[in-house]
Amino acid sequence: MASLDKILVAKLKEHSRLSGEDVAVIRGFSHSIRELVPDEDFIRQGDDPDVSAVVISGWVARYHLLPNGPRQYLSFHMAGDWPDAQALFLDRMDHAVCAISAAQVACIPHKEIIKAFELRPPIGFAIWRETLIDAAIFREAITNNSARSKPARMAHLFCELFYRARAGGLVRENELTLPISLPQFGETLGMAIATINRTLSELRASRTMDFRTGLLTVRDWPKLCVIGQFDPGYLHLKRPPR
Amino acid sequence: MASLDKILVAKLKEHSRLSGEDVAVIRGFSHSIRELVPDEDFIRQGDDPDVSAVVISGWVARYHLLPNGPRQYLSFHMAGDWPDAQALFLDRMDHAVCAISAAQVACIPHKEIIKAFELRPPIGFAIWRETLIDAAIFREAITNNSARSKPARMAHLFCELFYRARAGGLVRENELTLPISLPQFGETLGMAIATINRTLSELRASRTMDFRTGLLTVRDWPKLCVIGQFDPGYLHLKRPPR
DNA sequence: CGAGTGATTGACTGGTGTCAAACCCTGTGG
DNA sequence: CCACAGGGTTTGACACCAGTCAATCACTCG
Numbered sequence: 001m002a003s004l005d006k007i008l009v010a011k012l013k014e015h016s017r018l019s020g021e022d023v024a025v026i027r028g029f030s031h032s033i034r035e036l037v038p039d040e041d042f043i044r045q046g047d048d049p050d051v052s053a054v055v056i057s058g059w060v061a062r063y064h065l066l067p068n069g070p071r072q073y074l075s076f077h078m079a080g081d082w083p084d085a086q087a088l089f090l091d092r093m094d095h096a097v098c099a100i101s102a103a104q105v106a107c108i109p110h111k112e113i114i115k116a117f118e119l120r121p122p123i124g125f126a127i128w129r130e131t132l133i134d135a136a137i138f139r140e141a142i143t144n145n146s147a148r149s150k151p152a153r154m155a156h157l158f159c160e161l162f163y164r165a166r167a168g169g170l171v172r173e174n175e176l177t178l179p180i181s182l183p184q185f186g187e188t189l190g191m192a193i194a195t196i197n198r199t200l201s202e203l204r205a206s207r208t209m210d211f212r213t214g215l216l217t218v219r220d221w222p223k224l225c226v227i228g229q230f231d232p233g234y235l236h237l238k239r240p241p242r
Numbered sequence: 243m244a245s246l247d248k249i250l251v252a253k254l255k256e257h258s259r260l261s262g263e264d265v266a267v268i269r270g271f272s273h274s275i276r277e278l279v280p281d282e283d284f285i286r287q288g289d290d291p292d293v294s295a296v297v298i299s300g301w302v303a304r305y306h307l308l309p310n311g312p313r314q315y316l317s318f319h320m321a322g323d324w325p326d327a328q329a330l331f332l333d334r335m336d337h338a339v340c341a342i343s344a345a346q347v348a349c350i351p352h353k354e355i356i357k358a359f360e361l362r363p364p365i366g367f368a369i370w371r372e373t374l375i376d377a378a379i380f381r382e383a384i385t386n387n388s389a390r391s392k393p394a395r396m397a398h399l400f401c402e403l404f405y406r407a408r409a410g411g412l413v414r415e416n417e418l419t420l421p422i423s424l425p426q427f428g429e430t431l432g433m434a435i436a437t438i439n440r441t442l443s444e445l446r447a448s449r450t451m452d453f454r455t456g457l458l459t460v461r462d463w464p465k466l467c468v469i470g471q472f473d474p475g476y477l478h479l480k481r482p483p484r
Numbered sequence: 485c486g487a488g489t490g491a492t493t494g495a496c497t498g499g500t501g502t503c504a505a506a507c508c509c510t511g512t513g514g
Numbered sequence: 515c516c517a518c519a520g521g522g523t524t525t526g527a528c529a530c531c532a533g534t535c536a537a538t539c540a541c542t543c544g
Contacts, residue, residue: 046475064382070389086378089367090374090375090378094381094382095381117367118363121359121360125359128366128370131370131373131377132331133332135373135377136328136332138377138380138381138383139306139316141384142314142316142383143306143308143314145384145387145432146432147314150531181489181491182490182491182492183490190388191532191533192532193490193491193533194494194533195532197491233336392499392500423521433500433501434501435522436500436502436503436524439524
């Protein structure tokens with residue numbers, strides 16, 4: 001079973017430098033593990049949590065709940081991600097976080113994290129940077145859903161998830177377990193399910209990727225990036241994967 | 243002429259508590275004022291700035307430059323906003339910032355700000371919170387451009403800008419100077435110019451607002467909020483305006 | 485074995501993008 | 515002082531993309 005400290009330190013080091021002392025403080029974070037079943041919310045819109053969750057395994061998603069009932073998915077998160085870091089300094093959650101597969105999250109008390117910031121500012125800067133990369137991903141999603149063609153939109157999402165997962169070591173043989181359903185893609189990309197499916201067939205026909213039953217297979221990475229207009233700069237990772 | 247310290251402290255206090263010492267440090271920030279003409283870029287995609295800009299007067303916007311030429315506007319910023327705060331911890335700008343009207347920005351050296359964080363963590367927390375509210379605004383933009391009808395989309399943008407401007411004291415008699423052209427609205431909301439114009443007529447016909455030559459007039463705020471499904475919670479302001 | 489969800493495909497229609505033209509306004513240069 | 519250029523705004527015509535609706539099939543889970 002993966003442990004919090006390894007996953008978290010590895011993730012922060014993808015973009016930030018941490019000294020031995022910093023790492024020691026992070027490793028000392030007390031936490032409890034929470035097991036989640038698919039579709040289980042662990043933070044709801046309006047909550048004011050006093051613990052912060054780091055994903056240990058599985059996938060989680062953030063979403064807005066719309067007045068009429070449906071959702072708008074905002075981002076997807078894998079092991080090492082910190083999907084509710086912004087709750088450290090914002091009182092009420094403006095969106096919800098749910099598991100989209102079976103997942104484990106580690107819950108760390110806010111107080112402990114804040115204390116670490118005051119003790120060792122670089123830890124704060126690293127986590128701040130994490131939230132800033134989050135924001136960059138949101139910006140890219142605005143552009144993706146507003147300015148790109150439907151196939152580019154979908155390809156870009158696949159590129160981003162694949163790239164991030166590869167950086168986190170979750171990709172084997174160009175395959176990535178991605179438990180997202182077509183209706184969920186629809187509520188992510190702002191497209192009707194029928195269009196999602198037709199666009200997906202189109203992408204399959206381009207022989208750049210395949211996606212079936214929660215498994216993403218990338219067959220021609222450079223070409224897929226071209227279709228999706230994907231440039232990973234906005235992810236601000238120090239060392240690109242591979 | 244408005245001065246940096248007043249504007250900045252007032253803005254941060256909209257969402258954060260600052261002690262007298264914190265305020266004193268912020269007032270001590272050295273800075274230079276830069277005058278901008280409409281459409282002038284002051285940060286470009288790919289830059290690695292070593293100063294951070296706070297808007298003193300006028301409006302600025304952040305945008306992505308798309309490969310084919312057009313832009314995707316991401317957010318608009320008014321006096322007191324800190325449109326490039328994320329550059330404090332991210333090396334390369336993943337988007338550009340430009341003036342959309344004549345504007346003044348105050349440039350503060352990064353080093354000085356970082357030093358302030360180490361000296362007085364609450365200052366860091368306040369600015370961190372500022373960047374987190376930014377992120378919340380981006381999330382809302384994803385939902386806006388992906389899940390809402392065209393009229394709701396446009397109404398929501400008007401609501402957000404009006405609400406934020408009112409909190410910043412920029413609204414007089416329900417009027418707000420908003421120097422955004424229809425093509426720019428198109429590149430913000432992901433709609434063609436023709437549709438922008440038709441949707442705008444529709445909103446005008448609802449008698450909730452008017453928009454002409456850069457002047458937004460709100461006539462029926464509650465109804466406009468209903469049309470735009472606007473709930474200001476995501477702006478995380480301590481004291482709502484009015 | 486039925487219920488529920490997801491995946492897939494087809495038919496239809498309305499919304500929205502594209503194209504085009506006209507008008508207004510501003511600033512510029514002759 | 516006027517003519518012109520350029521950008522923004524407004525409106526119309528038209529075609530097609532994509533959303534809605536519907537039906538079928540596959541699969542999982544009680």
